[in-house]
Amino acid sequence: MRDVSITILVPNSLKDLLRGNNQATCAGKTIKECISDLDSKFPGFSNNILNEKGEVNKSFMIFLDGQNILALNALDTSVKDGDEVSIIPFAAGG
Amino acid sequence: MIIDRPDSHFIFVFHPLVMIGRKYTLYEGKELTNGEILQYWGKWIVLGDKTWLDELAKKLDPYVEDEIIPCIKYDRKPPENLGLKEAVMMVYCDKRKGDEIWEILHQHGVNIKAWVSERETMEMWLPGGPLLEQWITSMNLSEEEARINREDAKARLGYIFEHPDEIFLPWEQ
Numbered sequence: 001m002r003d004v005s006i007t008i009l010v011p012n013s014l015k016d017l018l019r020g021n022n023q024a025t026c027a028g029k030t031i032k033e034c035i036s037d038l039d040s041k042f043p044g045f046s047n048n049i050l051n052e053k054g055e056v057n058k059s060f061m062i063f064l065d066g067q068n069i070l071a072l073n074a075l076d077t078s079v080k081d082g083d084e085v086s087i088i089p090f091a092a093g094g
Numbered sequence: 095m096i097i098d099r100p101d102s103h104f105i106f107v108f109h110p111l112v113m114i115g116r117k118y119t120l121y122e123g124k125e126l127t128n129g130e131i132l133q134y135w136g137k138w139i140v141l142g143d144k145t146w147l148d149e150l151a152k153k154l155d156p157y158v159e160d161e162i163i164p165c166i167k168y169d170r171k172p173p174e175n176l177g178l179k180e181a182v183m184m185v186y187c188d189k190r191k192g193d194e195i196w197e198i199l200h201q202h203g204v205n206i207k208a209w210v211s212e213r214e215t216m217e218m219w220l221p222g223g224p225l226l227e228q229w230i231t232s233m234n235l236s237e238e239e240a241r242i243n244r245e246d247a248k249a250r251l252g253y254i255f256e257h258p259d260e261i262f263l264p265w266e267q
Binding site: 010011012022023058059061065066067068084086088089090091092 | 178206215
């Protein structure tokens with residue numbers, strides 16, 4: 001069975017999250033699982049993206065196929081093979 | 095038409111007729127109401143350095159002239175007072191045309207897909223909203239100046255929420 005592969009994309013100003021890369025792949029059934037998988041590849045990723053309550057850090061906006069995940073099911077939003085998830089600084093959305 | 099005035103923080107791309115009074119907040123030729131703006135209007139967010147955004151603006155200008163993209167604005171330099179290290183371009187449109195415009199952006203090298211509705215943006219700039227409060231803090235405003243700015247934001251943006259049937263009137267930025 002083919003592994004599920006989700007692409008995470010970040011702008012240059014957030015490349016530090018992915019150790020200097022603009023994109024990475026991860027696996028998971030939800031955004032939350034993807035973040036956990038990315039944390040295993042880029043230690044500290046989860047602590048940057050999430051706050052102490054385990055919610056999306058207010059410094060970021062996360063989008064699935066262009067839609068803010070907070071308008072979907074937040075971190076429990078389902079993802080499927082081939083999906084693209086984008087992360088931008090929160091203030092850029094203003 | 096690219097409007098680049100050095101005294102402005104933003105660089106704009108408008109259809110030439112907008113410069114003589116025509117609105118850009120249209121959907122299929124019809125002016126949008128405040129309610130429709132809140133329901134349908136928004137922007138694709140593009141981040142990058144100014145050189146790249148300048149080049150992108152030139153590539154997208156023909157789509158604005160052809161009235162496919164209503165308007166574009168982008169930072170002359172990163173708004174560091176808002177904690178940003180890259181300049182931001184906002185490609186505005188009605189979300190009913192969003193997919194078509196996304197394909198244009200993607201063809202011209204935009205990979206990060208981020209749609210922010212105008213409703214969401216306005217809520218961030220209302221009193222107590224995260225962006226207005228961050229901006230007030232970053233500008234070191236006095237209590238009185240902060241109060242005036244909050245009242246102005248409430249009046250300007252609150253009017254849009256409270257008068258959904260009126261035609262939307264954009265303001266100069």
